Amino acid sequence: DLTPKDFPSDNSKKLFATLKKYKAFFKLAGDKITFDERKVFEAIKAGTKFDFIAYDADKVKTLDGKEYEVALREELLSCDNRRVGLSRYDENIFADPNRGHWDLWDLPEATERGINLSEPLYARNPAADINAAGIVAIDFGTKSTVVVYENERGEMIPLQVGAGDYSKGIRAQNYENPTIIEFRHIDNFLNAYTARAGRPKTSIEDVTVSHMAQENLSSVVDSSLYASFFENLKQWCGNLQYKTTIRDHDGTEKDLPPFLDIAKDEFNPLEYYAYYLGSYINHMLNPNHIFLKYILSFPVTYERNIRERMIKAFRAGVLKSLPTALLANEEAMKDFQLVEGTSEPAAYAITALDGFGFLNGEDTDGIYYAVFDFGGGTTDFDFGVLKLAEDDDADFYDYVLTHFGAHGDRTLGGENLLRLLAFQIFRANSDKLLKARPDNPEVKIPFTWAADKIDFAGSEALIRSSQEANLNMHNLMEALRPIWEVPDSDDAKKILASGTITLTLFDDTGKDIPEFNLSIGAQIPVADEVKPLPNVQAKPTPAFEVSDKKYDKIVNAAWRGDPSAIYKLGDWASRGHKESRQELEEMSTKGLNKAKEILAELNAEQKASEPAPKVEAKQSEPLVDVEGILRGRISRGIDSFFLSMRDAFDKVSGGRDNGIASLSDVTEIKIFLAGNSTKSALVNELFAEYTDTQAGKARELLGFGKEQKMPRFVLYPPLGTDAADKFQEENGVAVNRKNIERPTGKTGVAFGLLRCREGSAIRVVDITPEGKDKKQVPFQFYIGRARMGKFTIVIDKATKLGKWYKFIGAKLGVADLLYTDDSRALTRNAPASIAKRLTLRFEADAEASVYVKPVESNKICYAVTKDIPADNVEGTLITLE
Structure with a gap:
């Protein structure tokens, strides 16, 4: 018995049964027993059935030499288009001696069934396409994933890993790869995936990811298909209790235990996502496009065992995307590495410090910073100081970035804000959801919890974890997205003004209910027809301008004598409303003072004439205070940010031998806003209210008395925005607004991972309490x-x-x-x-x-x-x- 010791016993029985049944079709080749391919092929043509080969003999078509050559060329040209949705390769890949195809390099030697090609096809050794100096940084995000690589000249370039088809040229959306995977035919995918060590012949008909999966999800009209999508990859990794079930279009189900409970060879969506990501990175569309060095980012709140398991899954997936000939090249594969980089907010801090012109080599006592990284699922905080390298460090580094107090808000994220809004709207419409179908009172429209569970009376009748409940939550979140992401859009204004959202929902039997109306109550007062107040004459256009459009409209309307506009502006004036430091100055010195003058003049005129008609509004209090919900949850996160800042400085500064000053001794702290969610005007408005050195809430949260000296806070907008561009230009930093490859508030993390990688010019020091190893995540509660x-x-x-x-x-x-x-x-x-x-x-x-x-x-x-x-x-x- 020459059966290997580790060969499964069940497989051993099947092997010997097959040898006995098909003895005539085996032959001895050296020291191996193999199938006689010629005999098997001829038997198939003659109609013999083999129980280990799935085919229909009646449908088997035998190709002649020319047909086979055409089919082979098409197979090779379309391999990555069919496999992962990449663009089809051009014919010159076969004819150009400086190109060639990877999959031909380790093609088996011709057998008795071989054919003569009409013209040669160039093969390409994949080892020749290794980008030896290339280092890839992966920022794996809740909503999207970003990839940036550094070349041999130190240039950092984001990789298009989004849509797959790059024939339409460079598009900004291709730099953000949606973190979603769709399982259409699981068995087909797994059969292909496990059949080859590298570049398996998977099909986008079986599994899709990224933009394709996102588009498919947006067009779902059958609730039974929702379970085939998995858009909570990062949450699954970070939540130790997260369990779910994936069901494909064929009804095949895969129960997903918590991420840490996944065994080595079990169904693992994170590995499959990494495989597709690796396939978008390593391809033949460009020369030298195989990368062997990778850096992966993690949120500050992810425990060590989670990070290590994620690295293993990413490593397995990325390796699967490489050619088999390269995987067999032991010498080349010695250089493969996939390692953990610095924390996500610390990485962004490096990019922001550079982007706003602070890596200028000037001697400094230190630049203190704080990062508020407001992402899709979580918000991370990081605090630190940048100094020029000194003493022994100066031989190896230009700068030393010391960061401490890494913390965060696990449930504050853009997607979770939408989920909170959706939950509150569903909750406010509970009665309507319970009576979704008047003809059948047992049928209801279910929904799911918000990220932070909020109990309410009657929740047991409507809260479910079903696919219908999840799809309803998804659909309402998408309907609400304009309110959060583009509040000035017509779609957002229409929802807020009408107080109604119309969408398709699903009842608990799986049937859809198109054009279902959910009420939120009008959020914007709609006044009755207003007649001009007596004795109020039209005024000339003011000689000043206000930067914010809505203020500009109100001010100009007030000058024209519109009473409701005057009331609105006067109300803002009396409450000292402010949008930002700059706008506060403009409004207080020009706009607000002028508004008060107008109001005083108006009052005098009214006393001398008949009373002004009352302006009536057509609304009552809204059912759901949309802005109040957003404002309240974001404020809670900003509270945590400043409290964490105070705690971080208290724990590491003041007399300790680490060079960190006490918070009361710090003159200025630069607050860098990061993540797509910080583009919101509401986030900037709230931060401006907190950071006012006299009346801002930060003073109280940081423990400073009214007369105590405290740091001055300077708020820096997310990179890549118009506000950031203006800020940079005003401070002498060159900006190319047309360059879509430059760092942004989202892609800046990936750039930062490269700026502070091992061997770079920036040393990162992570101070943790009690001197713990930086790889040990501190106690989190x-x-x-x-x-x-x-x-x-x-x-x-x-x-x-x-x-x-x-x-x-x-x-x-x-x-x-x-x-x-x-x-x-x-x-x-x-x-x-x-x-x-x-x-x-x-x-x-x-x-x-x-x-x-x-x-x-x-x-x-x-x-x-x-x-x-x-x-x-x-x-x-x-x-x-």
Whole structure:
């Protein structure tokens, strides 16, 4: 018996059964037993059926030599178009001696069934296309993924990894690859995927990703197809409890356990997504387009074991995209590496510091910065200081970037804001959803929770995790997208003015209900016909301009004597409304003062004449306060940002040997806004309100008294926006507004990963509490108790792992333990409701106490003892979800 020891026993039985059944079709080739291809082929032509080959003998077409050559050429030219949707290769790939096709390089030697080609086809050794100096940075995002590579001259260029078909030229959207995958025919895909070590013959008819999958999702009219799409790849990786089921168009189902529970060879969507990403990166459309060095980014809140597992999945997927001949080249593959880069917000900080002109080589005591990276699913914070390299560092680096206090808001993201809006609108329309079909009162329209679960009376009747509920949530989020992303668009204004959203929803039986109306209430007052007030004459056009269009319209309307506009402007004046620091100055010195003059004049005129007619509005309070919801959730995130800043400086500065100044000694902090969500005017407006050095809320959150000196905050818009371009130009930084390849608020992370990679001119130092290894994610929660309805901290976030803390006496035998990652806990005045509750039960002992020990970023142990336990005491383990 020469069967390998690790050969599965079931397969061994099948092998010997096949040898016995088809003995005549095997032959000995050297030291191997193989099929006699000629005999098998002739038998198939004669109608013999083989149970290990799926085919219909009646439909088998035998090609002659010329037909086979044509078919072979088409197969090779269309291989990557059919495989992953890339552009079809041109005919010259076969004729040009400097090109050639990778898949011909390790083509098997001709057999007895070989044919003579009418003209030679050039093969290409894939090792010759390795971009030896090329380094690829991958920013794997919640909504989209960005890829940038650095060439041998140090130039950084974003790679088009979006639409696949690049025949239409460069398009900005191709630089952002939607993080979504669609499974149409799972079995077909897996059969092809597992059949080859590299460049398997998969088909876009079986699995699609990126823009193609996104477009397919947007056109879904059958709720049963929704389960074939997986658009929560990053959330699945980061959430230790996330489980779901994927069902393809054939009804094949794959149950997905939490990401960390996926075994090596199990169904793994992240690996498949990485395979497609790698296929978009490594192709024959351009010379030298095989890359062997990769850097991957991670959010600051992802635990070490999650990062390592994600790297393994990405590594397997990217390797699968490489030619088999290259994978077999052991010498070349020694250079392959896929490693973790610096954190996403720290990477963006490097790009922003460069983009706004601060990497200029000037001697400096340090540039302090803070990053507010507002992405699709989460918001990350990072704080740090950039200094010129000194002493030994100066021999190797130009700069040293020291960052600390990495933190974030796990559920504040653009997509989660849309989900929150959708949830609140569904909730406000509960009665209508419960009576979706008057002829059948049992039928309802279900929906899902927001990212932060908000309980409400009657939720058990409508909240589901079904495909219909998820599709309804998706459809409403898409309908609401203009309100968040393009609030000045006609679509957004129409929704807000009408107070109604019309869309297709699905009931819990899977049937669609087209043109279903959801009410939100008119958000913009629509006045009755307004007659001019007596004695108010039209005024000339003002000699000043206001930068914001809506102010400009109101001011000009006020000058023309429009009473409702005067009232509106006067109201803003009385409340000291401000859009930003610059606009505040303009409005206060010109617009607002003039508005007050107009109001005073108007009042005097009114006293001398008849009373002005009252302006009536056609609306009452809206059912759903759209702006209020957005403003409230974003404000909560900004609260956390400044509280985290205070905590970060408190933990690492002041007398410690790390060169970090105390917050009170820092003159200025540059706040870099990153992520597509920071393009929102609302985000900029709120930050302007917080950072006013006199009246801004940041003063209180940072713990400074009214007269205390505090840092000045300078807000920097996301790169690539008009506001950022203007800021750069005003400060002498050259800007090419037409260059769509330049860093943006979204792509800047990938650029930053390259700027601070190993061997670069920037050293990144990560300061963590208690001197922990930077690769160990700090403890991620505040542990506390409820006292007088408030959350009282017992164990601080980012505290030392492995240390026991006294929690409460053991006299009662029961205790409630609260935990949260919400930075509002630092205020000492936050309600206990910001935290989740665990009830600990143990044997009552009046002389003992309950001790708690953080052991991992999301795990604690507790023990009941009379004295503080020894470090090696394990206790009862609890995972904090």
